Amino acid sequence: MRKTLFCLIGFWIAVTSLSFFYSFSSIKLNHEKLILQTARSLFDAMVIIRKWNSLHNGVYVLNRMISVPGLAEKNSLL
16 A cells, blocks of 8 residues: 555656656747747847938937037046
8 A cells, every 4th residue: 555655656746747847848948939039029120220220311410519418527427
């Protein structure tokens, strides 16, 4: 009786351990795929933005001799 109980408990532990490791590896693989897809999406967005910017001759910025009063002094954050 005792030997059968220990065999059943051992079998149950083995099955649940295998299930855990399979699930863990599956989650890890899907997480890496998600990270890769997110990185590719961000890269594609940056390429599209840069292409649009170059087609419109860059970004127009006013050339002022006086800086905007709300900005900190030059190199104060360095």
